[in-house]
Amino acid sequence: MSEPKRASLFITCLVDFLFPGVARAMVKVLRHYDVELEFPENQTCCGQPAFNAGFRGEARELALAFLDVFEGCEAVVSPSGSCVAMVKEYYPDLFSDDDELSGRFQSLADRTWEFSQYLTEVLGVTEFPGRRDGSLTWHDCCHSLRGLGVRDGPRRLLSSVEGAELLELEKSDECCGFGGLFSVKFDEISSRMLSNKLACIEKSGAESLVATDCSCLMHMAGGLEKSGSEVRALHLAEVLADALEESGTGSQEEASP
Amino acid sequence: MPGDYRERLFGFLRSRAAGQPGELLVEDPAPRPSTAPGAGDDLAERFRAELCAVGGEAVNLGAVEDPAAELGNWVKGLGLESAVMDSDPAWELLSLPVRELLDSAGLAVDSVGSSVTPQELAAYDLGVTLADAAIAETGTIVQCARPFRPRSISLVPRCHLVLVPGDRLLGGLEDFFEGIDEGASWATGDADFDSYFTWITGPSRTADIEKTLTIGVHGPERTGAFVLGEGISDD
Amino acid sequence: MRPRSDQFHELSSEALEDSFLREALKRASSSFHAAKTDAVDSMPDWEELRQRGHDRKNLAIENLPEALEVFEKNLRSRGGEVHYCEDGAAARDQVLSIIRSSGGRSVTKSKSMVTEEIALNDHLEAAGLSVLEGDLGEYIIQLAGEHPSHIIAPAIHKSREEVAELFHDHLGSDPDADIPELTRVARETLREAFLGADIGISGANFVIAETGTIVLVENEGNIRMSTTVPRVHIAVVGIEKVLPRRSDLAALLRLLCRSATGQRVTSYISFISSPRTGGEGDGPEKLHVVFLDAGRSRLWADPTQREALNCIRCGACLNFCPVYGSVGGHSYGWVYPGPIGSVITPHYVGIEKASQLPQASSLCGRCGEVCPMKIPLPDMLLGLRAKAVEAGSAGFSERLSMRVFSLLARSPRLWRLLLALGRPFYRLVARAGLASILGGPARRWSRSRSLPLPGRSGFRRWWREDSERGGE
Numbered sequence: 001m002s003e004p005k006r007a008s009l010f011i012t013c014l015v016d017f018l019f020p021g022v023a024r025a026m027v028k029v030l031r032h033y034d035v036e037l038e039f040p041e042n043q044t045c046c047g048q049p050a051f052n053a054g055f056r057g058e059a060r061e062l063a064l065a066f067l068d069v070f071e072g073c074e075a076v077v078s079p080s081g082s083c084v085a086m087v088k089e090y091y092p093d094l095f096s097d098d099d100e101l102s103g104r105f106q107s108l109a110d111r112t113w114e115f116s117q118y119l120t121e122v123l124g125v126t127e128f129p130g131r132r133d134g135s136l137t138w139h140d141c142c143h144s145l146r147g148l149g150v151r152d153g154p155r156r157l158l159s160s161v162e163g164a165e166l167l168e169l170e171k172s173d174e175c176c177g178f179g180g181l182f183s184v185k186f187d188e189i190s191s192r193m194l195s196n197k198l199a200c201i202e203k204s205g206a207e208s209l210v211a212t213d214c215s216c217l218m219h220m221a222g223g224l225e226k227s228g229s230e231v232r233a234l235h236l237a238e239v240l241a242d243a244l245e246e247s248g249t250g251s252q253e254e255a256s257p
Numbered sequence: 258m259p260g261d262y263r264e265r266l267f268g269f270l271r272s273r274a275a276g277q278p279g280e281l282l283v284e285d286p287a288p289r290p291s292t293a294p295g296a297g298d299d300l301a302e303r304f305r306a307e308l309c310a311v312g313g314e315a316v317n318l319g320a321v322e323d324p325a326a327e328l329g330n331w332v333k334g335l336g337l338e339s340a341v342m343d344s345d346p347a348w349e350l351l352s353l354p355v356r357e358l359l360d361s362a363g364l365a366v367d368s369v370g371s372s373v374t375p376q377e378l379a380a381y382d383l384g385v386t387l388a389d390a391a392i393a394e395t396g397t398i399v400q401c402a403r404p405f406r407p408r409s410i411s412l413v414p415r416c417h418l419v420l421v422p423g424d425r426l427l428g429g430l431e432d433f434f435e436g437i438d439e440g441a442s443w444a445t446g447d448a449d450f451d452s453y454f455t456w457i458t459g460p461s462r463t464a465d466i467e468k469t470l471t472i473g474v475h476g477p478e479r480t481g482a483f484v485l486g487e488g489i490s491d492d
Numbered sequence: 493m494r495p496r497s498d499q500f501h502e503l504s505s506e507a508l509e510d511s512f513l514r515e516a517l518k519r520a521s522s523s524f525h526a527a528k529t530d531a532v533d534s535m536p537d538w539e540e541l542r543q544r545g546h547d548r549k550n551l552a553i554e555n556l557p558e559a560l561e562v563f564e565k566n567l568r569s570r571g572g573e574v575h576y577c578e579d580g581a582a583a584r585d586q587v588l589s590i591i592r593s594s595g596g597r598s599v600t601k602s603k604s605m606v607t608e609e610i611a612l613n614d615h616l617e618a619a620g621l622s623v624l625e626g627d628l629g630e631y632i633i634q635l636a637g638e639h640p641s642h643i644i645a646p647a648i649h650k651s652r653e654e655v656a657e658l659f660h661d662h663l664g665s666d667p668d669a670d671i672p673e674l675t676r677v678a679r680e681t682l683r684e685a686f687l688g689a690d691i692g693i694s695g696a697n698f699v700i701a702e703t704g705t706i707v708l709v710e711n712e713g714n715i716r717m718s719t720t721v722p723r724v725h726i727a728v729v730g731i732e733k734v735l736p737r738r739s740d741l742a743a744l745l746r747l748l749c750r751s752a753t754g755q756r757v758t759s760y761i762s763f764i765s766s767p768r769t770g771g772e773g774d775g776p777e778k779l780h781v782v783f784l785d786a787g788r789s790r791l792w793a794d795p796t797q798r799e800a801l802n803c804i805r806c807g808a809c810l811n812f813c814p815v816y817g818s819v820g821g822h823s824y825g826w827v828y829p830g831p832i833g834s835v836i837t838p839h840y841v842g843i844e845k846a847s848q849l850p851q852a853s854s855l856c857g858r859c860g861e862v863c864p865m866k867i868p869l870p871d872m873l874l875g876l877r878a879k880a881v882e883a884g885s886a887g888f889s890e891r892l893s894m895r896v897f898s899l900l901a902r903s904p905r906l907w908r909l910l911l912a913l914g915r916p917f918y919r920l921v922a923r924a925g926l927a928s929i930l931g932g933p934a935r936r937w938s939r940s941r942s943l944p945l946p947g948r949s950g951f952r953r954w955w956r957e958d959s960e961r962g963g964e
Contacts, residue, residue, distance in 0.1 A: 262576045262578045262582065263576040265578075266576050266578070266731075266785060266789060267557050267560075267561070269793075270556050270557035270789060274554070274555060274558070275555075275795075276551070276555030276558065280551065280555065281551065281552070281555040281559055281562070281701060281736050282562070282702055282736060282737060284737075285548075285737075286739075287544050287742075287743060288540075290535065290536075290537040290540070290541060290746070291536050291537055292534070292535060292537070307756070311755070311756075370773070371771060371773030371774075373773060373774075374773075374774065375687060375720065375721045375774055376687050376688075379683070379687055394756075395757045397757060402766075402769050402772055402775075404769075404770075404771025404772065405771075406772075407772070407773045407774040408774050408775050409720050409721065409774050412713060412716050412717065429742075430741075430745070430746070431739070433742075434738060434739040434741065434742055435739070437738075438738070438739060447771070449769060450763075451570075451703065451765060451766075452570060452765055452766035452769045453763065453764055453766055453769070453772075453775065455716065455760060455762050456761040456763075457759070457760060458756075458757050458758070458759055458760075459759055460759065461711065461712055461713040461759055462711045462712070462759055463628045463629075463711060463712050464523075464753075465627070465628040465632070465645055465646070465647055466628070466629075466632070466647065466650070466652055466655055466671050466674060466675070467519065467651065467652050468519055468520055468523040468645065468648070469652075469671045471671055471672050471675040473675075473679070474628060474678070474679055474711075474712040474713060474714070475626065475686065475712045475713035475714045475716075475717055476712065476713025476717075476759065476760060477713075
C-alpha cells in the first residue's frame with residue numbers, strides 16, 4: 001500500500017442510536033490498515049426509511065443533506081449495505097431531472113463503500129490476521145447481496161481468520177424478513193420469514209451468526225433471544241475486531257445487535 | 258357498438274406511441290446460445306438424447322443394424338390393437354415399409370384422409386405420422402398443416418409413432434425459424450407452416466397434484482420418434 | 493373476479509395459520525426452485541437471453557399500436573377474426589355473442605389468467621352453457637369452486653386427499669385413489685368433454701405481429717384438444733401479449749419454459765395462424781381473437797410502470813418470493829399473486845382497492861433477480877409506494893412522522909440532542925418491559941422479537957474522547 005488511505009465514517013442512524021460497538025469495531029479494523037479516519041459529526045440518516053415508504057420528497061431532502069456532509073470526502077465507509085445501496089443505487093435517480101446534481105451524486109456514490117467491500121476491493125485484503133475461536137455462519141443481507149454484489153468477500157475474510165470455523169447457512173440468501181417498516185407493518189409475515197431463518201441458523205450448528213447490516217441483525221438477534229437461543233448475532237466488523245484483539249472469544253462491553 | 262372500442266384504443270395508443278415507425282419488423286438476428294447444436298454435431302444423436310431425457314422414446318435408426326426389426330419390436334412392445342396412418346404420399350418414398358411393419362406387429366392399420374373426425378380417431382390406439390421437421394436441441398417433432406393429415410392424429414390416439422426423415426432434422430430453434438422464414442426445402446410445397454404448426458416434445462404430462470409428475474394426461478402417453486437414415490425430397 | 497386485495501392483511505393472517513398450505517407451499521417452492529436453478533445453470537448464456545427477451549418485448553410494447561394492427565391484418569388475411577374490448581364486461585359479452593352466433597352449447601376451456609380476470613366461466617354458465625376446464629389443476633379448482641392460487645400450478649394448495657375426495661364426490665371415483673389413478677380418472681372424464689365440445693376457449697402465451705400467430709404453451713394436451721376439436725376457437729388475450737417477429741420465439745420460449753417449469757420446452761406448443769385450411773379435415777372452422785384492455789392501455793401510458801406489461805406469466809417471481817412463500821396466492825385477493833400481482837393489481841383494479849399489495853414486501857430483490865424478462869419489480873413496487881403517497885393515501889400519522897423525521901435529520905444539533913436524550917429513555921422503557929408505551933410498532937415487534945437494548949452512551953462521545961486521547 002503506497003499512499004495512506006483516508007476515509008470518512010458514515011455510521012448510519014441505527015448504529016448512531018443503538019449499536020455504537022459496531023462503529024467502534026469498524027474503526028479498529030480500518031486503523032489496523034492505517035486508514036486515516038474522520039467522522040463528520042453532522043451526519044444523520046441516508047433517508048432510506050422515507051424512500052422505501054414512498055416519501056420521495058423527504059428522501060430528496062435527506063439525500064441533499066448527505067451530499068452536503070460527505071461530498072468533499074475522499075471515501076465514505078459504512079457498516080450498512082442497505083444504506084450504501086441507497087446512496088449508490090437510488091440517490092442519482094432521485095435527481096434524474098437535474099443533470100448537475102445527479103452527476104454529483106453519482107460521483108459520491110462511486111466513492112461510497114460498504115465496509116466489507118472497502119476491505120476487499122479498496123484495501124485488497126484477502127487474508128485477515130489475528131485469531132478468533134468459534135464457529136460462525138454467514139447470512140447474505142438482501143441489499144448487500146443483490147444491490148452491491150457482496151457475497152464471496154466476507155466469507156473469504158471470515159474463513160481466513162485463525163480459529164474461526166465458517167459453517168454454511170442453508171438458504172443464506174433468503175430474506176430474514178426485516179425489510180424496514182415491513183417488520184412492523186406486516187409483522188406476522190415478517191415473523192414467519194424470521195422463524196424460517198432461525199430454523200436454518202439452528203441447523204447450521206454455528207455459535208454465531210454474522211452479517212453486514214445491523215438492521216437485519218437486530219431483527220434476527222431479537223428472534224434468537226426471544227426463542228431462547230444461545231446463538232449470538234454479530235456484525236462482520238465486530239468479528240474482525242475480535243480477531244485483532246486476539247482474545248480468542250471476543251468481548252463486547254456494550255450490547256451488540 | 259363492437260367496432261367502437263378499436264377506434265378509441267388505437268387513437269389513444271397512437272397518441273403516445275414511443276417507437277420509431279417501421280422498426281417493429283426489422284430483422285434483428287441474435288447469436289445462437291452455446292447450448293444450440295453446432296454445424297458439425299451429430300444431430301440424430303443429440304435429438305435422441307434430448308427426447309429420451311424428457312421421457313420420450315427415440316431411436317436413431319441410421320445408427321442401427323436392422324431398422325425394420327428395431328421399429329417392429331418397439332411397436333410390438335406397445336401391445337396395441339389398432340393404428341391409423343395419414344395419407345401422406347411420402348410414405349411410398351421411404352425404403353422402410355412402415356405399413357407392413359405395423360401389420361406384422363399385429364396391428365389393424367387404417368389409412369385416413371382429411372375427412373376423418375377427432376371422434377373417429379379416438380377409436381385408434383396408435384397414430385402414425387411423418388415429422389414435417391424435427392429440432393435436435395430439444396428433441397422436438399414439428400407437425401404443420403397438411404391436406405392429408407388431421408391435426409389430431411398426433412393427439413387423440415393413446416400412443417404416437419413419428420418417423421423423422423433425416424433431411425428434416427434441424428439443429429436448434431434458430432435453424433427451425435430461419436428455415437420456415439426463408440423457405441427451406443422442408444418448409445415448402447404443401448407443408449404449410451404459415452397457417453398452423455405444433456411442436457411435440459415427448460408424452461403428455463402434468464404435475465398439478467402435489468407437484469408429482471404423471472405421464473399421459475390429455476395427449477398420448479407414449480411417443481416414439483424414429484430418426485431415419487434417409488431423407489425425403491418433396492419437390 | 494371481484495378483487496379482495498384490500499383484505500390482504502386478513503387473508504394473509506388466515507393463510508399463516510394454515511399448516512397444510514404451509515406444507516404445500518414449501519413443497520412447491522423447493523420443487524420450482526430446483527427446477528429453475530437446474531434449467532438456468534444448464535444455460536450458460538442465460539443473462540444474454542434475458543437481455544434479448546427484454547429488448548424484443550420492449551420493442552413490441554413501444555410499438556404497441558403497430559404490433560396489434562399488423563397482427564390483426566395477418567390473422568384476418570387467413571380468415572381469423574379480431575375484436576377489441578375495453579373491459580371485462582365487454583369481453584364477456586363479445587365471447588358470448590360469438591358462441592351464440594355459432595349455435596354451440598358446450599365449451600372446453602384451457603387455463604387462462606385473463607379469463608379468470610373477467611370471470612368468464614360464471615358469465616357463460618349463467619347463460620346456460622356448459623363450461624369445462626381442461627387443465628387438470630384448473631379442473632380441480634373448478635370442481636372445488638375456488639380460484640387458482642398460483643399462475644402455473646393452480647391447485648398447488650390442494651393435497652392428494654382433497655383431490656381424491658373431490659373426484660369421489662363429483663365423479664364417483666375411489667376416495668383413496670393415488671395420483672396416477674386420479675390423473676387417469678380426469679383424463680377419461682375430460683376426454684369425453686373434449687371430443688364433444690362445440691367451442692374451445694384459450695388464452696395465449698404470445699401473439700406474433702409479423703405472422704398473425706397465437707402461441708400456446710402446455711404440457712397436458714388440453715389446449716391442443718380445445719383448439720383442434722371444436723368448430724370454434726376463441727382466444728382471449730391481453731393487448732400486451734404481442735411480440736414483433738416469429739423468430740423472437742426462439743428466445744422467448746427458452747425463457748418461458750425454463751422459468752416456469754424448468755423444462756427446455758414443454759410437451760406441446762401450438763402455433764396457430766389460421767382456422768382450418770382448405771385441405772385440412774380438423775381444426776376450428778372459426779378462429780377469433782378477443783383482445784382485452786381492462787387497464788392495460790393506461791398502464792402502458794405510464795413510462796415508469798410500463799415494463800410490467802413485459803411479464804410472460806412464468807411464475808418465477810412467485811416461486812422465489814418469501815412473502816408469497818409464506819402466505820400463498822389467495823392472500824393477494826385477485827388473479828395475479830406475488831410480486832407481479834402486487835404491481836399490476838393496483839393498476840388494473842385501482843390503487844385504492846389494492847393499496848396494501850405494494851407495501852407487502854421486504855424489498856429483498858429476489859423477484860427482479862429471477863425475472864426472465866428483467867422487469868425491475870422491486871423498483872416498480874417502490875414506484876407504486878411513491879405514487880400512493882403522492883395521491884395522498886398515506887395516513888396522517890405516517891405523513892407527520894416522516895416530516896418530523898426529515899426535519900430532525902436535517903438539524904444535526906437537534907439530532908444529536910435527541911439521541912442523547914432518547915437513548916437513556918428508550919433503555920429505561922425497554923428494560924422495564926414497557927415497550928407497549930412506545931406504541932403499536934413496538935408491540936408488534938415484540939410479539940416475536942425482543943427489543944434491541946443499547947448501551948448507555950453512543951459512538952459520538954467515544955469518538956470525541958478517542959480523538960482527545962490522540963486516536964490509536
